[in-house]
Amino acid sequence: MKILNIFLAIIFILFAVVQFNDPDPYFWVAIYGAVAAVSVFAIRQKYNRPFLIFLMVICVVGSIYYFPGLIELFSDHEIGDIAKSMKAEKPFIEKSRESLGLMMAFVVVFFQYSQAVKQKKHLSS
Structure with missing residues (x-):
């Protein structure tokens, strides 16, 4: 688990670093x-x-909140559009990326929560 957690920490540090040029970096x-x-x-x-x-x-x-952009991507556009550059007339690209980014963050935090629950059960038994 230690190696996985190191990997996740590095990945999300990199995710945070590339957000500094985003319109809403905070x-x-x-x-x-x-x-x-x-x-x-x-x-x-x-x-x-x-x-x-x-x-x-x-x-x-x-x-x-950002999920409608993902729905628009899958229903009205090609999946490869998510890799295209952002344009004002294509806000669904940014909304799709943001929704997916939050989904990935949720998966990691849920994993960490499940590890916390396992640890508590192990300590109490």
Whole structure:
């Protein structure tokens, strides 16, 4: 698990770094930075379950907020359009990326939460 957590921490640090040129960097750097931090703490098996729950809620709510862009991508465009450059007349590209980014963040935080639950069960038995 340690290697996986190191990998996740590095990936989400990189995700946070590339957000600095985004129009709304504060939100994305905070989210991806928080996921990276959770992964760093998980390396030492340190978990804050209330914070993990809070982060999962933020990721789910945010992903739902941006989800219409993902629906538009899949229903009206080619899946490869997600890799094209952003244009003002194609906001679905950015919304799709943001929804998927929050989904990935949720998966990682959910994984960390499940590890925290396993750790608590192991310690209490």
